[in-house]
Amino acid sequence: MTLQRPLSLITGASSGIGAEFARQLAARGHDLVLTARRTDRLETLAGELREQHGSQVSVLPHDLADPSAPKWLHDTLEQRGLQVDWLINNAGYGVPGTFEANDWSVHADFLQVLLTAPTELAWRLLPGMRRRGHGRVVNVASLAGHVPAPAGHTLYAASKAYLIKFSQALALENQPHGVNVCALCPGFTWSEFHDVTRTRDKMDKLPGFMWLSAREVVRQGIVAVERGDAVHIPGRVNRFIKTFVQLLPDRLALWLSARESKRYRNTGI
Structure with missing residues (x-):
């Protein structure tokens, strides 16, 4: 890696928003470190970015469900002499069904990937950014972290709300040192997410204006973190939803969330 090119570490880089972050940052002249479970997809994406942008990948x-993963990533980067300038904490997924419908091991893995891993990676990589006086951290949260949580996918909204508050605190702590931290909070985004959670048939019934492409979500996320926004919600519709829900009494907002969520949640109730 050359010192002139920023280096970005992207988790969950094999598809969706993570892969799009890789493409757009490579187009901006970044070198990349890609991590996810699916080696074949990572290698295919890496080849694409090397060929199109000359990035070192x-x-x-x-x-990341393995508790040793964040330290392993950090130590491997140090052994290779690589210093991370941008951290994109993107890895995530949903667990269909109600809380008691899944084994604890399923929830433990989810919490490790969605909460512990991004928190530990930030803890391990922020000191280097602060010493160098420059860095960017994007924690991919969700509009779900701003609105009442529905039944089903019980831990998802809670984990995203954590990432939002975590990012706000980190932004205040690190901006004086040249490091910007942003919670990126997309709403419905075209990706494989709903195929994995087996809700694609329900999601396809939602109107098109509620959806954004991964390309647009990432474009706005990069602009937001460079601008120094601690939280960014892509899309006017999503920002309206967040503002509208916050103006409602809690009981009414929760009732509305419960009613509307039946369109796109597999609750298992």
């Missing part, structure tokens, strides 16, 4: 496959 390191592929470090790992499952």
Whole structure:
């Protein structure tokens, strides 16, 4: 890696928003470290970015459900003499059904990937950014973290709300040192997410104006973190939803969330 090119570490880089972050940052002249579970997809993406943008791309496959993964990633980067300038904490997924419908091991893995791993990666990589006087951290949260949580996918909204508050605190702590931190909070985004959660048939019934492409979500996220926004919600519709819900009494907002969520949640109730 050359010192002139920023280096970005992207988790969950094999598809969707993570892969799009890789493409757009490579187009901006970044070198990349890509991590996810699916090695074949990472290697395919790495080849694409090397050919199209001349980026140097390191592929470090790992499952962030493994508690040792963040330290392993950090130590591997140090051994290779790589200093991370941008951290994109993107890895995530949903667990369909109600809380008691899944084994604890399923929830433990989810919490490790969605909460512990991004928190630890930030803890391990922020000191270097602060010493160098420049860095960017994007924690991919969700509009779900701003609105009442529905039944089903019980831990998803809670984990995203955590990332939002975590990002706000980190932004205040690190901006004086040249490091910007942003919670990116997309709403419905075209990706494989709903195929994995087996809700694609329900999601396809939602009107098109409620959706954004991963390309647009990432474009806005990069602009927002460069601008110094601690939280950014892409899309006017999503920002309206967040503002509208906050103006409602809590009981009414929760009732509305419960009614509307039946369109796109597999609750298992």
